[in-house]
Amino acid sequence: MKVPTTPRDHLIANFAALAIVIHVAEAALPTPLPGVKPGLANVVTILVLMRYGWNTAAWVSLLRVVAGSLFLGTFMSPTFLMSVCGAASSILVLRLAMTVPGLGAVGLSVTAALAHMGGQFALAYILFVPHPAMFRLLPVLMTAALIFGTVSGIIAAAVYQRLPQPISLR
Amino acid sequence: MQTARRVLLACLIVVFAGCGSGHRIHEYNFLALGTLIKVSVYGEDEEAAARAVKLLEADFAWLHDNFYPTRGELGSLNEALKAGTSAVVGPDLHALLLRGQELEQMSGGLFNPALGELFFLWGFVDDERPAGLPPPDAESVARILEQQPSMRDLDIGESAARSNARLLLDLGGYAKGYALEVGARRLLQAGVENALINAGGDITALGHAGERAWRIGIRDPDGPAVLAGIEMRPGETVVSSGDYERFFEHQGSRFHHILDPRSGYPASGTRSVTVIHMDAVLADAAATALFVAGPEEWINVASDMGVRYVMLVDDEHRIHMTRAMADRIEIIGDDYRLEVADLP
Amino acid sequence: MKFLTFADGIVLALGIGFVVALYAILWTPSGDATAAIIQAPGQTATVELGGEGQLDVDGAIGTSTIAWDERGIRFLSSPCKAKHCVHTGWLTRAGQVVACLPNGITIELRNGGLRYDAIAF
Numbered sequence: 001m002k003v004p005t006t007p008r009d010h011l012i013a014n015f016a017a018l019a020i021v022i023h024v025a026e027a028a029l030p031t032p033l034p035g036v037k038p039g040l041a042n043v044v045t046i047l048v049l050m051r052y053g054w055n056t057a058a059w060v061s062l063l064r065v066v067a068g069s070l071f072l073g074t075f076m077s078p079t080f081l082m083s084v085c086g087a088a089s090s091i092l093v094l095r096l097a098m099t100v101p102g103l104g105a106v107g108l109s110v111t112a113a114l115a116h117m118g119g120q121f122a123l124a125y126i127l128f129v130p131h132p133a134m135f136r137l138l139p140v141l142m143t144a145a146l147i148f149g150t151v152s153g154i155i156a157a158a159v160y161q162r163l164p165q166p167i168s169l170r
Numbered sequence: 171m172q173t174a175r176r177v178l179l180a181c182l183i184v185v186f187a188g189c190g191s192g193h194r195i196h197e198y199n200f201l202a203l204g205t206l207i208k209v210s211v212y213g214e215d216e217e218a219a220a221r222a223v224k225l226l227e228a229d230f231a232w233l234h235d236n237f238y239p240t241r242g243e244l245g246s247l248n249e250a251l252k253a254g255t256s257a258v259v260g261p262d263l264h265a266l267l268l269r270g271q272e273l274e275q276m277s278g279g280l281f282n283p284a285l286g287e288l289f290f291l292w293g294f295v296d297d298e299r300p301a302g303l304p305p306p307d308a309e310s311v312a313r314i315l316e317q318q319p320s321m322r323d324l325d326i327g328e329s330a331a332r333s334n335a336r337l338l339l340d341l342g343g344y345a346k347g348y349a350l351e352v353g354a355r356r357l358l359q360a361g362v363e364n365a366l367i368n369a370g371g372d373i374t375a376l377g378h379a380g381e382r383a384w385r386i387g388i389r390d391p392d393g394p395a396v397l398a399g400i401e402m403r404p405g406e407t408v409v410s411s412g413d414y415e416r417f418f419e420h421q422g423s424r425f426h427h428i429l430d431p432r433s434g435y436p437a438s439g440t441r442s443v444t445v446i447h448m449d450a451v452l453a454d455a456a457a458t459a460l461f462v463a464g465p466e467e468w469i470n471v472a473s474d475m476g477v478r479y480v481m482l483v484d485d486e487h488r489i490h491m492t493r494a495m496a497d498r499i500e501i502i503g504d505d506y507r508l509e510v511a512d513l514p
Numbered sequence: 515m516k517f518l519t520f521a522d523g524i525v526l527a528l529g530i531g532f533v534v535a536l537y538a539i540l541w542t543p544s545g546d547a548t549a550a551i552i553q554a555p556g557q558t559a560t561v562e563l564g565g566e567g568q569l570d571v572d573g574a575i576g577t578s579t580i581a582w583d584e585r586g587i588r589f590l591s592s593p594c595k596a597k598h599c600v601h602t603g604w605l606t607r608a609g610q611v612v613a614c615l616p617n618g619i620t621i622e623l624r625n626g627g628l629r630y631d632a633i634a635f
Contacts, residue, residue, distance in 0.1 A: 100521060107522035110529050139536040146529050157517035195631075201555045201574050201618040208553065208620075210631060298616055301595050370615065371635040379631060387609055389635035394602055394610040399630060410634040418596065444634065 012056060016063035019044040023068040038148045039113060041068075045091075046109050046156040051163070054095055061091050078128060082120045089119025105160055106153030113149025117141050195379065198223045202230035203349060204297035205370025211357075212364040212379050222360035226353045226367075233349050237263070239286050239295050239340045247330060248286065248338050256331035266341060266348055267330060269451055271321040273344065276475045277459035282431045284319045286338030294427045295340060299418055305425050311434035347454025350374040350407055354450070372409045374450055375402035390503050391441035391483050397503040398481070400446070407450035411457040412442035430462045439464040439484055446479035446495070453477070465490055469511045478513070547608040547623040550587045552580060554619045563587065563623075573617030580621060592617055611635065 023041040031037060041064055049057035065087045069075040074083075093115035097108055121141060125134050196219050199208045207230060211219035236242030243263050250257035259267065270283045286295070291306040291314070293299040314336050323334035341348075346369045353367045354374050364377030366384050375384040383401040390397035391412055402408065413426035413436070430437040443461045447453040456477045463471040465484040472480045472492065479495040489506045491499065496510045518526075550561045554571050561569065566583040568590065576593030586606035589599040592614045599614035605623050611633045613620040622633070 100525075102519050102521035103525065104517070104519040104522045106518050107525035110522075110525055114529060114532070135540045139533060139540055142533045142536055146533050149529075150526065153522070154517050197553075197558065199553050199555065199558070205615050206553065206555070206613065206618045206620055208632065298595055366631055368632045370613075371633070373632050373634055384632075385630050387630035387633045389611070389633055394605050394612050395607060396609040396630065396633065408634050412635065414598075415635070417598075 008056070011052070012059045012063070015044055015048050015056075015060045016067065019060055019064040020068045020071065023064055024071050027068075027072055038151070039116065039145075040148075040152060040155070042090075042109060042112055042116070042149075042152045043156045043159070045094075046105055046112065046152065047160060047163075049094060049098070049108065050105065050156075050160060054091075054098060057094070058091050061087050081127070082123055085123040086116040086120040089122075090116040104153075105157035106150060109153030109156055110146065110149040113145040113152065114142065117145035196220070200227050200230075202227070202234045203346060203369060204234075205346075207370070208366075208368040209353075209357075210366040210368070210379075211362055212377070213362065218361060219365075222357050222362045225360055226356045229352050229356055230349055230369075233262075233345070233352065237266075237341055237345050237348075239290070239338065244339060244341065251330075251332045251338060256325075256329040258329045259326070262348075262352075264326065264330075266344075266451075267321075267324065267326050267339075270339075270341070270344065271324070271326070273452070273455040273459075273475075274321045277455065277471060278474060279320065279431055280462040280471060281343055281455045281459035282320065283339055283341050283343055284321045284324065284334075284337045285314070285429070285431055286340035287319070287336055288314050288429060288431075288434055289340045289342065290338070292425070292427070292429065293418070294342070294416060294429075299416075303418075304420055315431075315434050343458040344451050344454040346370065346372045347407065347409065347451040350450040350454075354405075371415070372407065372450075372454060373402075374407040375404065377404050388444050388481070388499075389442075395503065397483070397489075397501070397506075398444075399500045399502060400498065402446075405448050406446055407448070407453045408444060408446045409450070409453040409457040410442060410444045411461045413440070414442075428458060428461045437462040437464065439466075441483045441485050443468075443483075444481040445477050447477050456480075470514060473513045547586070547606065547610075549624050550582065550605070551622045551624055552619065553622075554617075561587065571619055573614065573619045575617050578614055578617050578619050580619075587621055587623065588612070589614060589621070592619075609633070 019041045022044065026037050026040060045057055045061050048060050065083045069080045069083060074080050090112045094108060094112050097103060097111045121138055194212060194214060196211045196216055197208065199206055209223050209226065213219055237244050239245065239248055243260055247257045247259060274282050289295050291310055293303045317334055317336035319334045319337040323332055323337050325331045325333065349369055350367055350372060354376055357365050357376060367374045373386055378384065386400050386402055386408055387396035388398045388400065388410060391414055411428060413428065416427035417424055426436045428437050429435065440461050443457045445453045445457045445460065456475045459471055459475065460468045460480060460482060465482060468482050468490065478492060480492045481495050481499065482490040484490065487506050488509055490509045490511060493510050493512055501508065547563060549563060552559045552561060552571060554573050561582060563582060568579060568581045570577050570579050578592040579590040581588060581590040586604040588604045589612060592599050594614055594616040599612055602612045605612055605621060608623050609630060611620060611622045
């Protein structure tokens with residue numbers, strides 16, 4: 001049995017695979033605090049967003065989170081929920097951010113990173129640790145998100161310049 | 171695209187609309203009834219508010235001068251009773267005495283304004299207790315309790331007389347509630363519909379604070395922190411009685427001002443009681459009675475007195491609440507065990 | 515930095531401002547209280563916390579002295595007999611209240627937007 005695929009499916013799959021590889025590799029890095037990761041897989045999301053639009057980027061994001069968690073064995077775990085929440089917040093905010101004229105890779109990436117951290121924090125606070133002390137952590141987490149978002153953005157901008165013509169999806 | 175922009179704009183408007191409220195609460199404070207009275211008025215007309223509060227201040231000054239056991243109208247009445255005669259009572263005092271009878275009955279005697287002599291013995295009558303006065307000895311206390319002075323022994327007509335040689339009046343258990351009632355009526359008469367009258371921690375809420383309800387914090391018996399928060403419905407009064415309000419220490423022991431009419435000594439087992447009711451006088455009397463009733467019997471007394479919203483903090487770090495109170499109160503202090511009880 | 519557009523720069527600036535604000539709001543010292551309101555018969559005074567200071571306040575029976583520093587605020591001395599107000603000690607968190615009833619003076623710690631309109635005690 002063969003499931004018919006379109007060129008677009010292939011595109012998404014390839015980008016998702018790239019994002020997953022980065023995500024899994026990053027998971028091996030030690031974190032000072034849970035949830036503080038460089039988030040370099042976002043580079044892929046931003047690039048896809050800029051080249052192929054929001055729909056494609058959303059699919060890539062979704063696949064990255066789900067498949068990534070399957071690879072890491074964290075599917076349906078609290079980590080997975082945080083990942084989903086973060087990615088969902090991020091991609092939804094990007095939908096709005098996209099409409100801002102003149103916003104480049106760095107701007108999109110910073111916005112996405114802050115939204116991602118915000119979504120994760122909200123979930124963690126509501127579901128896992130509803131303690132006021134969590135708010136002492138928030139500025140630190142957001143600082144990390146800001147820094148890594150900027151770095152991801154610069155990388156994405158650098159890569160974007162060197163990309164050849166986009167493949168037609170029609 | 172368009173909708174996204176609109177949503178974003180709407181969010182921003184909502185966020186900024188929330189700011190800028192809270193500028194129109196005018197606060198006034200003055201001393202009366204042995205405490206600081208704070209009135210907060212919500213509204214645009216500052217002059218009308220100031221005028222209304224001036225009238226309220228005069229009312230409170232009158233109550234302060236007349237409803238203490240040793241001065242004014244009540245003082246004269248107590249003097250007359252002591253001499254075995256009667257004295258004419260004005261309409262306010264008359265009404266308050268009748269209510270006192272009713273409340274003593276409803277509380278099964280746990281609230282008893284006829285124990286003025288006992289309060290005097292303990293030194294809790296005036297605003298400040300005479301320095302160095304030791305707690306009374308058991309005999310003096312027994313002598314008073316033997317006669318079981320009660321409001322029933324007070325004959326209240328145009329004038330009042332007593333049939334119990336140990337009866338003297340102390341309205342401290344519900345005087346602030348009465349003052350709040352008088353104050354609320356006065357403000358409403360003067361056209362003020364949204365205000366908070368805080369009579370030394372007993373608080374009546376009129377109307378709202380603009381778009382939101384008046385918010386009250388309940389003090390933690392252990393210290394100056396806030397134990398719980400509550401939103402007041404228009405017309406409600408919240409009264410808190412605690413063992414930390416008036417007390418003295420003698421040879422290492424602490425004696426507070428809420429006496430148990432059955433033993434003649436400060437009631438034990440309770441740290442504080444909070445009652446909310448539309449009737450300020452009832453709330454005040456109930457807070458006293460429930461404090462005396464203690465962590466075992468309080469729920470029955472609450473039922474007898476017809477109060478639905480009650481919270482009692484006992485001396486073993488437990489908070490007891492009626493279900494109705496638990497549903498509306500927000501507990502902030504975090505080292506208490508909560509127990510919810512149903513009114514019988 | 516040809517990777518940064520003008521709009522990017524604005525977003526970055528906003529982001530930095532946001533993070534700084536988070537520190538300012540969530541990390542304020544002395545447990546989130548920023549000001550104390552002192553009320554005495556006929557007058558009210560507001561004290562911004564975050565320094566050190568002392569204030570003599572005239573009340574009904576005499577003068578109370580109130581002192582504060584980064585820990586919080588408290589009654590240093592008061593003319594009342596029982597001195598419950600002084601024994602209460604330091605107020606350190608927004609919402610806390612201490613009163614010298616005989617002298618008619620209350621101190622209440624607030625944090626900008628008031629959480630409670632009054633405290634029942």
